[in-house]
Amino acid sequence: MKLRKLVFAVFGLLLLTTSGTSFYRSRHLEEAVVLSPGVSEVKKLGDYFEGIRGTVNDCNIYIMEGEEPGGTVFVMGGTHPEEPAARLAAWILAENAVMEAGRLIVVLSSNRSASLVTRVGGAYPPDFSIPTDWGERTFRLGDRWADPLDQWPDPEVYIHYPSGQFLAFVDIRNLNRTWPGRPDGSLTERTTHAFMELIRQEKVDLFIDLHEAELQYPVISTIVAHDRGEELAAFTSMMLSDMEFNMGMEYSPPSLHGLSHREVGDHSDAVSLLFEAPEPFLDATRGKTTREQLLTGKDEFVVKAGKAGLLFEKMDENGWPVDVRVGRHTSAVLMTMETWSELNPDRPLRCRGVPRYDEIIALGLGHWLHDPSAAPPERVEIE
């Protein structure tokens, strides 16, 4: 019997060490960022709020000062790291954008903790790679919620600050349910508080939060706009739908609290927008959960759900490749800047070097991801 127990224990230990090693590796996988020539300064989130300094969420803040004065736009990627096109679009900005007028602030891992873990029960691959002109770049996939290793336990019910609205207990780790945050709250609440400080201290005029959504979710392929951003979003959506791809526009519901499109606009002078691109990988009806599905966005089961009229976005055998999703985001950001400049000529935002939708589809997004080994070390940052 002792021998039997020993054999079982050895198998158990083997499972523990192999799985544990895999989790450790993905939590410590380093992602390189080759700074665009337009990046004038790299700060840390902790520079804006001491309460986040040195924590896992003390992420990099990439600042691109324009050649001419203008407005300030803040583009946020990584709110939900399991929505990779949002992060990758921000990556393209950080590695390529040069501001001609105004200032661009970019964050790639706004909930860095959530980028270090994959969803339990979700069967996510730990990471994925994008082919480039010189090799490939590997990124962490991440989850929707911060890692419980960084924030534990969850409350019995999450009561949002300051609205007092009841939300799911797990959403206290969801960056897009904790805006505007509070200085002595949970890690995620402190993170959003720090971002609010950044928005106030850097006098951000326009805030854009990049996302992806499952096709069975009604808010998809759209711009969700705060009350003060309705005109901007309406023009942008119209221009995009006319010139590049179909893009909707929705109003941020005043009663839905904790989300960036509501709270950033309510608690700062910035106009807040949220962009959604379609990601079939997030659909509950998806088939095999693989890197291929994540990147090609092809899925027979989701197509079947679409034929039954259950989806809010079209879905066919071509799927939603990551290039298309990233292209939607970069084009939407550029178009928003253009519309902003027309509506606010005193605070223009002009940017060059960033590919639009058609260019990314033609050349692949990897074309705009640069080789860290070929860049000067001082121009490479780690996320």
Next chain:
Amino acid sequence: MTQIQTVVSFLYYLLVAYVVVLLVWNFVRSRKWDEEILYLIVLLPFLLRLFRLK
């Protein structure tokens, strides 16, 4: 408040450690092979959390 929360988190690790001890104890005392396997399966997530791996 942040410091109190850190203490609460630490208490959770203590709680997990206690459950690990109990599971190991019962595993050692168990006489049924299927129960032993089940104890090990249940033990896995507690150990991964205790060692801060997941």
Next chain:
Amino acid sequence: MFVYAGLVLGVMVAVYIVAKLFKLSTELSMFAAALGGALAGGFGLPPRHIAEGAMTYLDINLIFITATLFMNILKESGGVAFSVRGILKRFHRSRTLLVILLTVLLLLPGALTGAGSVTVLITGGMVAVVLQTMGVSRARTAAIVFIIAGLSAAAPPVSLWAMMTAAGVNMPYVGFFWPLLLPCVFLSLITIFLLGWKGGEIDLEKALAELPRPPEGMGWGKVFIPLLVFGALIFMGRQWPHDTPILGLPLMFSCAAATSFFLSPVKLDFLKISRETIKQLLPLIGTLTCVGVLVQIMTLTGVRGLLAVTVVTLPVALVFATLFLVLPISEAVLMWGAAPVLGVPLILLFNNIGLDPIVALAGMSVIWPLGDALPPTAIIGRLTVDVVGYRENYARFLKACIVPALIIMAVGTLMVVYSARLSFLTGL
């Protein structure tokens, strides 16, 4: 993809059946099915996915363990026996009041812990003694304990079926209190009045002689203070959420357990009670852990997607008409695993056709526990007949459950069908 996922599903079902034929427990059969699925799907034996799946219900397992530890300490300190004897002495003349109080005793442990088995183990045995002294047959007594234990598990604040399904569709576990509480209380009362109303005069002396005696020094205060501690911690967290540290349910239950331990009039062996709690809970926490692994592998291989897309594209009338059968059967096979595997696509479907997902899920949650008396698992059913001391034919026990079960199925199904009209219950 359809053929591939269908084949993997076939292998999983086959492995499960074979494991069952070899008399493996349901938990291990599910684990074996998960491994079989991963192998058939071409993923080998993926340690990362096995471990990640096993992590899924870690927090729920902690809630289970601490809540049951609390209940066991209360029982060992004589608090439960004291309460049952007190109720019996005070109310033995009024059958109506007595059955209502017995219902509360049966509902409380499961509602707090989310586990019907905790109800059966903590108060089930003692309530059974009282019911039998009231002249209720053993088969009917077992049926009452089983059905109310199931409803107690579905009752708020902790309803695992609702929690797991809600988590699977990114829906907050909020607004469930009344949609779950009202049917659970109402159906429990119907059950106990239907099955326990007929009977003879209560022989108080005999009943008291059969019940365990509480130790000297046990009183109502010692029973209620730990519960008050738990209630106060919940209240503080809700009343002053931004000035109170986040304690989480496991620590709250631990505080209640510690209070009960320190108030106990007899010296308790904490370590021994803890070890026995783990032993007692092994089938349940084992099930949850193995369900996590199974669901992870089903998601990895696309089997979950296949089931989901099949369910959501079925004619709605067919779904409504078969809900009362499909839910208990899925529970009998997968136990709580039925919630993420079947509950998630059903709620997506109901949401898509304009039903209220919260009320619909509450309706489904009252039907699900009925499956806990059915083979192949029948864990709670078997546990109940053991605890109640019913030694006759298992089928007769099932027969005694039929009438209340049919009422529960009808109420649950109507809640789903009319969920949109009942959405006011959510208070949202």
